[in-house]
Amino acid sequence: MTSGAAEAAGLRRRTRAGWLLSTPALVLLAAGAAGPLLVVLVFSFLSQGEYGGVSLPFSGEAWFRIFLQRDIFDGTVSAADAHLAIFWRSVWISLATTLITFAMGLPTAWFIATRPPGQRSLWLFLITIPFWTNLLIRTFAIMEVIRNEGLLNTALLSLGVIDQPIQILFTDWATLIGTTYVYLPLMVLPLYAAIDRFDMRLLEAGYDLYASRWSVLRRVILPLVRPGIVAGCILVFIPSLGAYVTPRILGGGKNMMIGNFIELQFGQARNWPLGAALSMALMVVVMAALLVYVRVSAREGRDD
Amino acid sequence: MTEIRVAAAPDAPPLAATRTAPPFSVTRMPGFGLVAVASFAVLYLPIITLVIFSFNASTSMSSWGGLSLDWYRAAWRNEVVQEATVRSLILATSAAVISTTVATLAALGTTRQGRFPGRTAIYAMVNQPLMVPEIVTAVSLLIVFGFVRSLTGYQGLGYLILAHSAFCVPFAYLPIRARLEGMDRTLELAAADLYASPVQAFRRITLPLLAPGIMAGAMLAFVVSLDDVVITEFVKSAGQDTLATYMLGQFRRTLTPEVNAISTALLGFTLVLLTGFFLITRKRARDPR
Numbered sequence: 001m002t003s004g005a006a007e008a009a010g011l012r013r014r015t016r017a018g019w020l021l022s023t024p025a026l027v028l029l030a031a032g033a034a035g036p037l038l039v040v041l042v043f044s045f046l047s048q049g050e051y052g053g054v055s056l057p058f059s060g061e062a063w064f065r066i067f068l069q070r071d072i073f074d075g076t077v078s079a080a081d082a083h084l085a086i087f088w089r090s091v092w093i094s095l096a097t098t099l100i101t102f103a104m105g106l107p108t109a110w111f112i113a114t115r116p117p118g119q120r121s122l123w124l125f126l127i128t129i130p131f132w133t134n135l136l137i138r139t140f141a142i143m144e145v146i147r148n149e150g151l152l153n154t155a156l157l158s159l160g161v162i163d164q165p166i167q168i169l170f171t172d173w174a175t176l177i178g179t180t181y182v183y184l185p186l187m188v189l190p191l192y193a194a195i196d197r198f199d200m201r202l203l204e205a206g207y208d209l210y211a212s213r214w215s216v217l218r219r220v221i222l223p224l225v226r227p228g229i230v231a232g233c234i235l236v237f238i239p240s241l242g243a244y245v246t247p248r249i250l251g252g253g254k255n256m257m258i259g260n261f262i263e264l265q266f267g268q269a270r271n272w273p274l275g276a277a278l279s280m281a282l283m284v285v286v287m288a289a290l291l292v293y294v295r296v297s298a299r300e301g302r303d304d
Numbered sequence: 305m306t307e308i309r310v311a312a313a314p315d316a317p318p319l320a321a322t323r324t325a326p327p328f329s330v331t332r333m334p335g336f337g338l339v340a341v342a343s344f345a346v347l348y349l350p351i352i353t354l355v356i357f358s359f360n361a362s363t364s365m366s367s368w369g370g371l372s373l374d375w376y377r378a379a380w381r382n383e384v385v386q387e388a389t390v391r392s393l394i395l396a397t398s399a400a401v402i403s404t405t406v407a408t409l410a411a412l413g414t415t416r417q418g419r420f421p422g423r424t425a426i427y428a429m430v431n432q433p434l435m436v437p438e439i440v441t442a443v444s445l446l447i448v449f450g451f452v453r454s455l456t457g458y459q460g461l462g463y464l465i466l467a468h469s470a471f472c473v474p475f476a477y478l479p480i481r482a483r484l485e486g487m488d489r490t491l492e493l494a495a496a497d498l499y500a501s502p503v504q505a506f507r508r509i510t511l512p513l514l515a516p517g518i519m520a521g522a523m524l525a526f527v528v529s530l531d532d533v534v535i536t537e538f539v540k541s542a543g544q545d546t547l548a549t550y551m552l553g554q555f556r557r558t559l560t561p562e563v564n565a566i567s568t569a570l571l572g573f574t575l576v577l578l579t580g581f582f583l584i585t586r587k588r589a590r591d592p593r
Contacts, residue, residue: 014418015422018417018420018422020413021410021412021414022430024409026410028403028473030429031466032471033432035448036445037444040447043447104342106336107337108344110333110336111337112340127347130347132531134530134570134574135533136531136533136551137351137551137571138350140567141350141354144354145349151349181350184343200330217333242439244439245534262440263443266446272447275443276443279443279444283440286437
């Protein structure tokens with residue numbers, strides 16, 4: 001009885017101390033990050049103001065206009081093709097980025113994890129340097145490579161592979177190359193963490209049972225490093241989907257992704273409710289992806 | 305492959321075959337090494353090219369005109385760059401100090417105490433900036449700060465400091481929490497046994513032990529603030545360019561190797577901070593428990 005009361009008092013004390021100490025951080029985040037998101041949510045249900053901004057009444061028009069459009073003259077509803085093209089570009093570029101970074105990242109992470117222990121932290125450091133380097137600098141660096149007079153075209157021209165520079169910059173391919181380059185470290189790091197925990201003796205067991213290299217990879221390695229694969233894919237997919245700087249610089253003005261399209265609504269297009277609705281829709285997709293991650297990692301945790 | 309099958313056969317393997325066969329390594333995957341080397345090359349070639357061209361004497365971005373430091377000099381003398389650099393440093397320092405302070409308090413409140421109601425909610429809130437796409441945070445701050453700006457007329461650096469401090473919190477929080485979780489509680493208990501007050505125990509024992517975590521958190525927050533483009537671009541008032549948004553603005557014009565010079569300088573600075581971060585966190589790993 002008394003010990004139960006003491007425990008309850010301890011819990012009360014812990015709760016109070018925990019919340020009290022976290023309050024400054026929570027206030028800061030509410031003012032500078034989370035709170036404004038609620039304003040965006042409200043804005044997405046308002047009408048377009050005359051000179052930008054928003055006005056009453058409340059309406060679902062902005063959410064409707066994400067996918068659909070209404071003819072000005074006869075009011076017929078049709079799919080908003082221009083919007084769908086932008087969503088489709090964002091999705092395929094993000095998926096392709098995830099696949100390519102995985103194809104490059106798995107061997108790289110494996111390579112690092114199988115180095116002698118003393119060398120590993122050096123190789124890992126080499127992955128973290130680009131990760132922490134300014135996104136703008138990395139985008140600029142890759143732009144220098146794929147420009148018409150850039151490293152790639154100059155090399156191909158002088159080798160005689162092509163007669164004329166290939167126009168890569170300001171196309172979707174440039175954006176894809178850029179996001180792949182920029183997000184590759186985000187794939188390698190979680191994969192390495194998973195492979196590092198992997199028990200290499202399982203490989204011997206596989207080979208002892210006459211498995212080929214391929215079936216060891218497919219049946220032993222991939223299932224066991226799955227949490228790392230899921231984490232890497234989510235970490236690459238989410239920022240690719242919301243990318244803003246890379247498509248703006250490498251894709252040029254026309255090849256927008258969702259991020260640039262959102263900006264357009266708050267800039268030249270002056271359709272704040274649509275921009276707000278698009279932002280919230282993007283967040284829903286991101287939260288769904290995170291939920292998948294949490295559920296997968298929770299399940300893996302139970303398996304252990 | 306054939307050699308291995310021969311070696312596994314019951315008959316004694318031909319001597320020549322065993323000698324030429326590479327030793328069978330279980331961790332080797334065919335082609336993985338090649339892809340890994342290619343990945344490192346892909347990661348570093350563009351950055352190395354960028355650094356080399358920052359020392360180019362010619363105005364052109366594609367032809368080499370000899371070695372020179374002209375573009376560093378040009379960037380150094382450019383008043384807009386000077387102002388942007390100072391602004392970036394002020395902003396990153398303020399954001400690092402503020403976010404690290406609140407993150408340290410939050411980490412002390414949520415670590416080592418056991419579960420309590422709402423702890424998961426606090427975690428979620430602290431890590432929220434990592435989960436929301438930057439562009440979404442950027443437009444939401446644009447709306448809210450725009451409103452505050454029109455109400456109060458305040459145009460200063462406060463908006464940027466608030467925004468940067470907020471999104472730096474998780475980066476400061478995570479290393480501090482990791483350090484706290486790995487810390488030995490017995491030293492604090494010993495201090496309490498020796499009649500240290502909680503405040504004394506905190507100042508003399510907990511804080512010094514926690515210092516590397518706080519330093520690491522502050523460094524990450526500093527780098528993250530220095531690197532931010534998207535949120536800064538949307539939040540800044542007129543004429544409030546940071547180094548990153550100044551560079552973003554340059555992409556609308558004809559680029560000169562001046563951008564390479566600024567990038568290289570920034571790269572060097574980040575590299576120094578990162579090396580410091582790794583030395584600090586490695587020392588932690590070697591600390592006797």
